[in-house]
Amino acid sequence: MSIHLDPDKCLACTTCVVHCPVAEATPAFLGPRMIGPAFERFRLLGIVEDDSLKYCANCKNCEIACPQNVPVATINMLARMAQCQEIPPSFRDWIVAHGEVLARGLKYFPAWLKNMGTHLSLMRTLLDWIGIHKDCPMPNFAKTAFRDHLPRLSQKGFAKSVAFFPGCYINYYDPGTGFDLVWLLNQAGYRVFVPKDFVCCGIPLISGGFEKDARDNTRTNLRVLAELNAQKIPVISACPSCRLMLTREIGEFFPELMPKEKISIDDAQSFLLKCIATGELDIKTAHNSSVNISAIYHAPCHLRAQGAGLPALELLSYFPDIAICEANAGCCGISGSYGFKKEKYAIAQSVGARLFQRITTSGRPLVASECGTCRLQIAQATKKPATHPLTLVRAALQGRPLTLG
Amino acid sequence: MQLRTDVLVIGSGPAGLTAALSAAEHGCQVVVASSGAGTLAISSGCIDLLGQYQQQEISDPWEAMTKLPPTHPYSLLGCERVAKALQSFQAILARRKSDYFVAQKDGKNVNSRLPTILGTLKPSYLIPQSLDSSRLFSAKKVLVAGVEGLRDLSPKLCAHELALLPEFAETTFATTLFPSPLSQTHRGVSSLDLARRVASAEGKSWLTTCLGRFANAYDVILVPPILGIKASGQLVSELRQMLHCHVEELLTIPPGVGGIRLRETLIDEAREQKIRFLENVRINKACVSGQHCEYVAAVEDEEENLRLYAKNIVLATGGILGGGLFTTPDQVQEELFNLPVPPVQGQMCNASDVLAAHPISQTGLSVDRSLRPVDVHENMLLDNVFLAGRSIGGYDPADEKSGFGVAIATGWYAGVMAANAAGMEASA
Numbered sequence: 114m115s116i117h118l119d120p121d122k123c124l125a126c127t128t129c130v131v132h133c134p135v136a137e138a139t140p141a142f143l144g145p146r147m148i149g150p151a152f153e154r155f156r157l158l159g160i161v162e163d164d165s166l167k168y169c170a171n172c173k174n175c176e177i178a179c180p181q182n183v184p185v186a187t188i189n190m191l192a193r194m195a196q197c198q199e200i201p202p203s204f205r206d207w208i209v210a211h212g213e214v215l216a217r218g219l220k221y222f223p224a225w226l227k228n229m230g231t232h233l234s235l236m237r238t239l240l241d242w243i244g245i246h247k248d249c250p251m252p253n254f255a256k257t258a259f260r261d262h263l264p265r266l267s268q269k270g271f272a273k274s275v276a277f278f279p280g281c282y283i284n285y286y287d288p289g290t291g292f293d294l295v296w297l298l299n300q301a302g303y304r305v306f307v308p309k310d311f312v313c314c315g316i317p318l319i320s321g322g323f324e325k326d327a328r329d330n331t332r333t334n335l336r337v338l339a340e341l342n343a344q345k346i347p348v349i350s351a352c353p354s355c356r357l358m359l360t361r362e363i364g365e366f367f368p369e370l371m372p373k374e375k376i377s378i379d380d381a382q383s384f385l386l387k388c389i390a391t392g393e394l395d396i397k398t399a400h401n402s403s404v405n406i407s408a409i410y411h412a413p414c415h416l417r418a419q420g421a422g423l424p425a426l427e428l429l430s431y432f433p434d435i436a437i438c439e440a441n442a443g444c445c446g447i448s449g450s451y452g453f454k455k456e457k458y459a460i461a462q463s464v465g466a467r468l469f470q471r472i473t474t475s476g477r478p479l480v481a482s483e484c485g486t487c488r489l490q491i492a493q494a495t496k497k498p499a500t501h502p503l504t505l506v507r508a509a510l511q512g513r514p515l516t517l518g
Numbered sequence: 519m520q521l522r523t524d525v526l527v528i529g530s531g532p533a534g535l536t537a538a539l540s541a542a543e544h545g546c547q548v549v550v551a552s553s554g555a556g557t558l559a560i561s562s563g564c565i566d567l568l569g570q571y572q573q574q575e576i577s578d579p580w581e582a583m584t585k586l587p588p589t590h591p592y593s594l595l596g597c598e599r600v601a602k603a604l605q606s607f608q609a610i611l612a613r614r615k616s617d618y619f620v621a622q623k624d625g626k627n628v629n630s631r632l633p634t635i636l637g638t639l640k641p642s643y644l645i646p647q648s649l650d651s652s653r654l655f656s657a658k659k660v661l662v663a664g665v666e667g668l669r670d671l672s673p674k675l676c677a678h679e680l681a682l683l684p685e686f687a688e689t690t691f692a693t694t695l696f697p698s699p700l701s702q703t704h705r706g707v708s709s710l711d712l713a714r715r716v717a718s719a720e721g722k723s724w725l726t727t728c729l730g731r732f733a734n735a736y737d738v739i740l741v742p743p744i745l746g747i748k749a750s751g752q753l754v755s756e757l758r759q760m761l762h763c764h765v766e767e768l769l770t771i772p773p774g775v776g777g778i779r780l781r782e783t784l785i786d787e788a789r790e791q792k793i794r795f796l797e798n799v800r801i802n803k804a805c806v807s808g809q810h811c812e813y814v815a816a817v818e819d820e821e822e823n824l825r826l827y828a829k830n831i832v833l834a835t836g837g838i839l840g841g842g843l844f845t846t847p848d849q850v851q852e853e854l855f856n857l858p859v860p861p862v863q864g865q866m867c868n869a870s871d872v873l874a875a876h877p878i879s880q881t882g883l884s885v886d887r888s889l890r891p892v893d894v895h896e897n898m899l900l901d902n903v904f905l906a907g908r909s910i911g912g913y914d915p916a917d918e919k920s921g922f923g924v925a926i927a928t929g930w931y932a933g934v935m936a937a938n939a940a941g942m943e944a945s946a
Contacts, residue, residue, distance in 0.1 A: 124839065127772040131559040131710065140703035140711060147705060165704050177798045180554030180841045361818075375819045383519045390520075420553075420798035420816060421823040424519045441789060 116191055117157060118365070123150035123183045129175035134444045135168050138463040142168035145175035149185035153192070162196045168460070169193070170448035171320045173357075173418035187365045190319050194366075197322030205244035209450035210321030213313040216254070216285045224254040246458035250447075250493035252286035252485070259288035260307050266295065271304035276341050278334075278359065278378060280352035281313050282485030290501040294351055294381055297507055301385070301394040308337045314355040317449050319366060331363050331370055338376045351381040351503060353416035353483050354449065361419065382424035382483070382502060389431065399432050399510045406505055406515065407436045409477040411468060411491060413484035414444050425483055425502040432509040437481065442471035447490035461490070469494040479515075481505055519824055523549040523794075524940040525933070526814070526828035528801050528854075529842065531556030532922050533907025533929035534834035535784040536603075539610060540933030541832070542791040546940050550788070551796040551816075551826065556781070557840055562642075562769050563749075563776030564649065565618075565926060567604070568592070569629055569641030569919025573875070577628045579643055579923075589912040591924050594887050595931055600923075603930035604644065614783045617647040617751030631655075633740060634769040635671045637679020641919055646776060647751040648743070653764040657737035660691050662768075663728070664742065666698040667707040670770055671742045694732065699724040710773040712744035716753070722746075726757070733761035743767040749779035799824060804855050809901045814854070830902045830936035833891075834929060837882060837908035850881050852909065857883050857891045857899060860911060875917035882911025889932045902939060904932035 129145040130136055136144040143152070143165045152163055166189060175185035208215065219227055230236050231251045241247035259279050275298055283291045295305045310333055318327035338359070341348050350356040359378050364371050388394035412423050429437045445465045446452050452461030472480055472495045480491050480499040488499035500515070508515045525541040527534045530552035542548045568579035568586075576582045583600065586593050592600055611618045620643060621630045629641040632651050642649075654660065662673040662680075673693035681691050699715050700707060715721035725744070732739060745767055746753040757765050767776070788795070803815040803822070815825040833854070835842030843859065844851045850859045864877035886892045889904045906928040908915070915921030 126557075126560050126839075127708075128555050128557075128560055130708070131773045131778060132555055136705075137714060140700050140705060140707070143705045178555040178559075180556070180836070180839075182553070182800070182841075375821060377821060380519075386519060417797045419823070420796075420800065420818075422519050422521065422796045422799070427519060427521070441795075 116366070116368070117153065118184055118188050118191065120150035120153035120183070120188065122181045124181055125151070126180065128178045128180060129185055132174050132178035134172065134174060134446070134464040135170050135460060138460045139168065141165060145169070145185045145189075149175065149188045150183055153188050156192060156195075162192065166192055166196065168457075170451040170457075172414045172444050172448045174414055174444060177414070177417055184365060187362065191366065193322045194319065194324035194327075198324065202322050203244065205454070206321050207323075208243075209245065209453055210317045210323055211326070212285070212317060212450075213281045216258070216281070220258075224256045227254045241455060244455045245453050246455045249453045249458055250489040251453075252282070252489055254285055255288045257288065259284045259291040262288060263291070263295070263305070263307055266292075268295070268299060268304045271299065271302055273303045274346055275303040275305055275384075276346050276348045277305050277307050278311055278314070278348060278350045278355055279307055280350065280355040280485075282352060287485055287501070290351060290503055293501070293503045293507040297385060297394070297503065297510070300510065301388040308341065310337045314358040316354050316358040316362070319358070319362070320449055320451070328367055328370070331367050334359065335363070335370055335372060335376065338378065339372050339374065342374065342377055347384065348378045349381045349384045350378055351483060351501065352485065353413045353419065356380055357415045357419055380419075380421065380424055382428045383421065385506070386424055386428055396431055396510060398512070399434065404434050404508050404512055404514055405436075406434060406479065406508065407477050408479040408481045408505060409440050409472055409475045410437050410502070411440045411442075411445065411472070411480060411482040411487060413482055413487050414448075416483060425481070428506060429481070429502055432506065434509045435505055438475065438477065440468055440471050440475070442468040444468070445487045445490045447486045449486055452490060462494070465490060465494060472497065520827065521549060521824070522827045523547050524828065525549075525830050525832065525936045526551060526826050527832040527834055527933075528552070528814070529556065529834035529836060529840070529907065530795070531834060531836055531840060531907060531925065532558055533925035533932075534832070535781075535788060536607060536926050536929030537832040537834055537904075537906045537933035537936070538788055538793050539784065539791065540606065540930045541937045541940075542788070542793050543606075544934065544937035546937045548791070548793045549796060549826065549828070550793060551799040551801055553798060553800045554841060557836065558777045558781040558784075559774060560772035561774040561777035561922070562743075563646060563774060563778075563780035564632065564642040564769070565604070565607070565644035565922045566641070566915075566919040567629070567643035567923035569643075570917060573917065575641055577623065578626060579629055580627065587912070591885075591910050591913055591928055592920075594885065594889075595927055599931055600927045603927040604923075606930055607926050608644065610787055611749075611783065614749070614787055616749040616780075616783050617754075618644050619647065619650070620644055621652065632769050633676075633680060633766075635676055635742065635771070637676040637682075639683065639685070640769060643923065646749060646779070648745050648754045648767045649769070649776070651766060654738050654740075654766065655685055657689055657764070659736045660689055661732050661736040661739045662691060662693045663696055663732070663739055664693070665696045665707065665712055665744070667700070667703060668698075668709065668712065668742060669706050670709060671768065676740070676768065692736070696728040708773055709742045709744055709770055709775050710778070712742070713747050713775045716744050717746045717748070722753070726760070729757065729761055729763070729765060733763035736763060738764045738766060740766055740768050742770055743775040747775065747779060747782075749783045796824065801826070801854060806855065806900065809899065811855070811900055811903055829940040830904065832904050832906055832929075832932045832936050833909060834906040834932070835909055838878075840908055842909040843882065852883055855891070855900065855903065858893055860884060860894065875914050879914040879916055880911055883909050884912070885910055888935050889928060904935045906932035
């Protein structure tokens, strides 16, 4: 690994330091400017890595704030991958980065057994011992993974197809959101399929420092994406982190893998907005339903980092039955698996405190957010159900009351 | 995604936020698109209106304003509009319970002179209570207090330099270092770290204890900007009352605690006005037909991430530092509309006196009296684009101490003009 991004665009203005949620939570972190572009100059000289690099959560708020377009978090992740080649990451770090590999390995165990494994206090003590905090929120495995269940759905008579990149969260823990998307796209006249070779987007692997594994996944995904793009089949994602990785990040991490043709993958909400604009998706029926939904929306950091606005908010505003307000209170703190880690748990809770308070005082009974782990963190901290915006859109369009577990 | 709005403001610095608020106040639907968080959070939060004229510090900015060259943004707007802009801005701050004020002298609004960590005095106009320096100039005994681990402020240097100024010939300065309230830190402590700590109950009690030990012995205690992270000034007045001593913040280097307080205030107001924010959006494509901008877009790898249709656009993208103007070794460019930037008047590179005004600071786009961009012959180039803030040329914020003053004046007026052009009733 010898990619170094140019640190000299940084003017040391400290805007990123102001907006870094981790730097606010702990003075043990050198902060984005110092650990990113400033320390990069030391790295170029071969000077030993600063230990506090481990605190970067890769939440991207530094990049959102930077007026000079310095890829601060990407510099940090490249440095972490280089560091992990010298010092192999721990067993715990392997586990939290390889959710997909684990889930595949455990495929033939029933969900209840797996979930007992992640919720029994004895198991939590054991996990805590290896470094996964005993109080951190843990997702439940679904009975059947989304990708296993999808072929069983009858999707006949659709002339158009759309390829869906489900990501690990929807696939293993939250297939319901996937089915809501399938239902919505069926309404718009699209058959939805998941190409069998799609693998984890690699963002947890990057954050964990597993460069080779991330590269392997990227190579596979790029091959599938290139084939789909060549066939002019639209590809969509409903997870902001997956889409951030597949559209913006891979070119920075693995420029040598990038094909000549542009790789395109659309945001699910944005795609549905287009369907409404073209008339493919008729939302008139929604105006006759009486599913009153009142929710507060949290924009995931990895969505804000994409710089394409907040399409979910836009989409939800089409439905008179949905009263939505924006939380606008920054990062939830979880940053994928960051908040699971024993030594980061308190930081993650402290980062999210402002958001939790905003949600609690909003009086809204429901939280909407595209990101699976954001929802996990928010639901645990606020005791309010948290759902994907697509679930609300389906409920409003179908006139079907929400059932939230 | 595509969006439609009455007014699109590009940029979220002081000019952009002011423009957005003034357009919203006039009934417009407003979207703010920004790339980066703007310069507010690295500033002191002071609104410098006009601190120097022809390199001389001035007390009455309004008097000096009438003498500025006709191409200066203040001259284009006229003093009355500048005054109106500031009034409107102050009204917003008052509504948010922010404690900004302007010093008075002989019944006139005048500049304040604010001490900095380097022991210099800087003129500014609209300032928060925490920077009220009125007592400093009559104080007999002044304490400059630093904090252990806060390397930005050397109390000894600050006190030494202040003591050299003729204003303080009768004043005695002493210094101290408060013990750090942050136990172990891996990084150098900043004022922001301390301000955030002081915002907590333990931090407040730490500060009260530290100040309490000296309050009786001094008329004024100068501290770095650590008095909390809210612009309400509540903590400042509480401390002053409790300690019977005038605690005052020094101006310092970024991160800018005062600027963060102001930014939060403006953004809170914007949220209440239902202004929508689009972050990390690099607007780099403009579709113009004739003199009318049809839409702008953020394009990446030939793909449009976002397309924005706005009746009117306020371009508040900043100058060279903020990313609104782009420099090559021999010229300055504006990249979105490719507006002409008049060539730098004078030597582009090094000047012999590095501390003197430099022509590059005057560089920027030319506008007419309605803040629409014009070419060298003063022909209007775009009919629905209005400029605000640092991308406008013809003034030198560093030399004049007029940065945020111009940002707010042009921001407010650009917002009014955009609202007007969008068919809203706006009086200006």
